[in-house]
Amino acid sequence: xxxAHDTTAPLEHxxxxxxxxxxxMWLFLASDCMFFGTxxxxxxxxxxxxxxxxxxxxxxxxIELTTASSFILLMSSLFMALAVSAIHKGSIKSFxxxxxxxxxxxxxxxxxxxxxxxxxxxxxxxTISSGTFGSTFYVMTGTHGVHVALGLLWLVxxxxxxFSPRFNAHQHAIDIETAGLYWHFVDIVxxxxxxxxxxxxxx
Amino acid sequence: xxxxxxxxxxxxxxxxxxxxxxxxxxSNLGLVRPDHTxxxxxxxxxxxxxxxxxxxxxxxxxxxxVGGVEALAIRAQLAFAENNLVSAETxxxxxxxxxxxxxxxxVMPLSSAFFNFLVPLQIGARDVAFPRLNAFSLWTFVAxxxxxxxxxxxxxxxxxxxxxxIDGRTDIVPSAGWFGYxxxxxxxxxxIGTDFWIFGLQVLGIASVAASLNFIVTIIxxxxxxxxxxxxxxxxxxxxxxxxxxxxxxxPITVALGELMFDRVFGANFFRVDQGGQPILWQHLFWVFxxxxxxxxxxxxxxxxxxxxxxxxxxxxxGYSLIVFSGAVIGFLGFAVWSHHxxxxxxxxxxxxxxxxxTMAIAVxxxxxxxxxxxxxxxxxxxxxxxxxxxxxxxxxxxxGGFSGIMHxxxxxxxxxxxxxxxxxxxxxxxxxxxxxxxxxxxxxxxPKMVGKMWYGKLGYWVSATVVVGLNVTFFPMHFLGMIGMxxxxxxxLEGTGWQPMNLVCxxxxxxxxxxxxxxxxxxxxxxxxxxxxxxxxxxxxxLEWTIPSPPPSYNFARTPxxxxxxxxxxxxxxxxxxxxxxxxxxxHGIHMPSQSWFPLLASAGFFVLGLSMALKQAGVPxxxxxxxxxxxxxxxxxxxxxxxxxxxxxxxxxxxxx
Amino acid sequence: xxxxxxxxxxREFLLAEQKKYFTFMxxxxxxxxxxxxxxxxxxxxxxxxxxxxxxLVFLSLIKFIGVIFWFMHLIYDGKLLTLIFLFGMVxxxxxxxxxxxxxxxxxxxxxxxxxxxGIIAHEAGPGGH
Numbered sequence: 001x002x003x004a005h006d007t008t009a010p011l012e013h014x015x016x017x018x019x020x021x022x023x024x025m026w027l028f029l030a031s032d033c034m035f036f037g038t039x040x041x042x043x044x045x046x047x048x049x050x051x052x053x054x055x056x057x058x059x060x061x062x063i064e065l066t067t068a069s070s071f072i073l074l075m076s077s078l079f080m081a082l083a084v085s086a087i088h089k090g091s092i093k094s095f096x097x098x099x100x101x102x103x104x105x106x107x108x109x110x111x112x113x114x115x116x117x118x119x120x121x122x123x124x125x126x127t128i129s130s131g132t133f134g135s136t137f138y139v140m141t142g143t144h145g146v147h148v149a150l151g152l153l154w155l156v157x158x159x160x161x162x163f164s165p166r167f168n169a170h171q172h173a174i175d176i177e178t179a180g181l182y183w184h185f186v187d188i189v190x191x192x193x194x195x196x197x198x199x200x201x202x203x
Numbered sequence: 204x205x206x207x208x209x210x211x212x213x214x215x216x217x218x219x220x221x222x223x224x225x226x227x228x229x230s231n232l233g234l235v236r237p238d239h240t241x242x243x244x245x246x247x248x249x250x251x252x253x254x255x256x257x258x259x260x261x262x263x264x265x266x267x268x269v270g271g272v273e274a275l276a277i278r279a280q281l282a283f284a285e286n287n288l289v290s291a292e293t294x295x296x297x298x299x300x301x302x303x304x305x306x307x308x309x310v311m312p313l314s315s316a317f318f319n320f321l322v323p324l325q326i327g328a329r330d331v332a333f334p335r336l337n338a339f340s341l342w343t344f345v346a347x348x349x350x351x352x353x354x355x356x357x358x359x360x361x362x363x364x365x366x367x368x369i370d371g372r373t374d375i376v377p378s379a380g381w382f383g384y385x386x387x388x389x390x391x392x393x394x395i396g397t398d399f400w401i402f403g404l405q406v407l408g409i410a411s412v413a414a415s416l417n418f419i420v421t422i423i424x425x426x427x428x429x430x431x432x433x434x435x436x437x438x439x440x441x442x443x444x445x446x447x448x449x450x451x452x453x454x455p456i457t458v459a460l461g462e463l464m465f466d467r468v469f470g471a472n473f474f475r476v477d478q479g480g481q482p483i484l485w486q487h488l489f490w491v492f493x494x495x496x497x498x499x500x501x502x503x504x505x506x507x508x509x510x511x512x513x514x515x516x517x518x519x520x521x522g523y524s525l526i527v528f529s530g531a532v533i534g535f536l537g538f539a540v541w542s543h544h545x546x547x548x549x550x551x552x553x554x555x556x557x558x559x560x561x562t563m564a565i566a567v568x569x570x571x572x573x574x575x576x577x578x579x580x581x582x583x584x585x586x587x588x589x590x591x592x593x594x595x596x597x598x599x600x601x602x603x604g605g606f607s608g609i610m611h612x613x614x615x616x617x618x619x620x621x622x623x624x625x626x627x628x629x630x631x632x633x634x635x636x637x638x639x640x641x642x643x644x645x646x647x648x649x650x651p652k653m654v655g656k657m658w659y660g661k662l663g664y665w666v667s668a669t670v671v672v673g674l675n676v677t678f679f680p681m682h683f684l685g686m687i688g689m690x691x692x693x694x695x696x697l698e699g700t701g702w703q704p705m706n707l708v709c710x711x712x713x714x715x716x717x718x719x720x721x722x723x724x725x726x727x728x729x730x731x732x733x734x735x736x737x738x739x740x741x742x743x744x745x746x747l748e749w750t751i752p753s754p755p756p757s758y759n760f761a762r763t764p765x766x767x768x769x770x771x772x773x774x775x776x777x778x779x780x781x782x783x784x785x786x787x788x789x790x791x792h793g794i795h796m797p798s799q800s801w802f803p804l805l806a807s808a809g810f811f812v813l814g815l816s817m818a819l820k821q822a823g824v825p826x827x828x829x830x831x832x833x834x835x836x837x838x839x840x841x842x843x844x845x846x847x848x849x850x851x852x853x854x855x856x857x858x859x860x861x862x
Numbered sequence: 863x864x865x866x867x868x869x870x871x872x873r874e875f876l877l878a879e880q881k882k883y884f885t886f887m888x889x890x891x892x893x894x895x896x897x898x899x900x901x902x903x904x905x906x907x908x909x910x911x912x913x914x915x916x917x918l919v920f921l922s923l924i925k926f927i928g929v930i931f932w933f934m935h936l937i938y939d940g941k942l943l944t945l946i947f948l949f950g951m952v953x954x955x956x957x958x959x960x961x962x963x964x965x966x967x968x969x970x971x972x973x974x975x976x977x978x979x980g981i982i983a984h985e986a987g988p989g990g991h
Contacts, residue, residue: 028416031416034452038458041958049969067897075890078886139461191929477975479974538953
């Protein structure tokens, strides 16, 4: 929530014209690609070598629910893009409503995940100790869920802060955009997980 | 004011809460900012890259001594056949902690000390891009380092009978080797030492990634006017490449450590063989990180040497673009060779051949660098000052380590050398002969700038001679020991193996090396205490940091320099008038300084609590799960207060004060 | 501190943002449709087909590109950001591909108890829910 003056050099001298925070967020996201890449790879490697061993995901997964979850996260991404657009236009009211949309859809996604985990544990008996599938599945999707939860915390903080007299659309637009980048990244990770972990099982 | 999303609106020239007085201001939270404090408060809250760099140096030298003492204990144990100076369990702990300490707590932070001190000075900037984040990186590093090393304290407490883990296992110090191969690190085979190792490394990883993000942004966005990318000092280039390596290499180890944590704490099966876990996956994930890590250790060293050689050859760096480009190629290829650490695991023919070829390919850019350094020396008016002597030692010793490295790239040869003392000899030549020699060269070169005192007497030459002799006496015989079959990580060996004489030589060499490091510390301390004033430019330097006073003032550059060439100061002193360093008109408001803050320290302290209590939770200490959550809460609280206090800042007017 | 639009805002900028609004909307509709198609595709009656596998990868790639270039503004922003992010992506997918090639089922010790007990009948095509 620190504003653009956190950086110490006069901005006239920035040789690339890229904002520091935005550049840093993109670097972090590039690094996070390796992070989720490793998690997804762990899952796929074990799926590959134990293709016919242990649990059969098709009997556990509820693909309709997961598709709905994907749609929900996609919608939250749309609202996020609109929220960033609104704050750049200086329209704080529109920004807030769009942010509320992001938060609602993000929470729905998390609720879906909690329901899914609960369902898997109680009905399918799949726990974190169920072979390698249980471990990789819960740790990977759980880590994604933690990313979503952190993003929600971040966005809720901004929603609250937007009522503070210190909040200024021009000054904080870049911070909102940075938070938005993080949120969209969480969405694209889900796009990959949805295909590489869920859909691929049905092929 | 442009409002397009692609550009940032320029901030208002002076925010209302800024002020120019030297009295402490209040933050947005209404708390007094710790600006203009002195003593320990100043050091704990500082956001000044120079002080942070100095603290990185102090901590890493302290851990260098810790790791060195562990090494001496190892060598003392191996000096004689069937020796029993330390028990086998303690021996395992010693080599594990020696490796972990030297890699993560000595060489990496010492490089980081140089990054911190030099990056803003060499690119003509006021500070790094995110000064408070920089402080956070430092304290998080310290938190992780303390978590790992506290295991020794708990081990001692265990020896006195004050502390026993719930499962009764007494390996409280990590003992599974610095690369912690599964399933040795599984809860079936090792006690809470592994937990200390996991949580300490996780915290250190956060520190390294945060610092690297900061440096990349700084180097890309905070260059002085005219300092184009291809005019950057090579050290800055190597910092940039190293930082990229860190942000891409640490996530795999973070995931691997996380999976291991889930195995140990929550009963997952990632590496549990009886449930289908594949220990080989740990090796892959570790080395996906581990091999770039090797370049994280050596690239800064190459950058330092590339700065020192031209100064003392009094000649521009030969093949600047090639050196930069080969550095980038080394960094990129570093991600494609990890499996050469695993040739003997049976990867399959195709994979083995591919990784073998790529490993050989990496020798090419490295060789290019060495030839360029020789080209720099060629025809120069060489001055054998101490930093230069160390740098020449670096080229020679690093090359020797490199040669045995190329031998490892051939998979059939590697199968003979795997896990033998030959490998130990190889990587110590690269790490001591490469990284440490070059870091010592860097300390001899930049300490006068850092503290404003000049080295005196001949002690520096004695240090370089002792270190190089000690290094060779210790590690050269290890090549032969490996070839006649001595495995690494062996607690002791039998009388008739024929390893005894050479092991004794190695041990003597290790103590010579220790004397060298001791002499170095003595030289360092006496120079800081009694050295003559260094002046702005004691070595006839070439880069921007030598244009400002020693030690540099808190604001670095009274006027932001305008650069017209590579080696700007050299061109300024000896070149055409058109290449002189210009200066930006100073802002009438003065130079903006960021406010100091307690909150990075608070956020890092939360990580310390989290890491330590997670390890102790595994030992069955009550309430540690709750304390761990509280630690996380402290971190979150720290981050919120940090965000809400606002960056603040004040202005200084160096030119008014001076005149 | 203004809660209303800045008066100095120029018309051109507002128009550009307006255009972006429609772009975002269209993109969201497109991606919703693609997600629907993905769900339908896996129930098509030729199981195990490389065609389905290929189209799933292709569809998710389109969604991926849609989000990073439009929602995340890469197309409007500096090229350096695209370069940095794609570098991370390339590195991650390269490492992932290499690992997937290296790991083979011949690594599995089929004498371990979990293997014998855990074997399941492999079913062709989508299973029942």
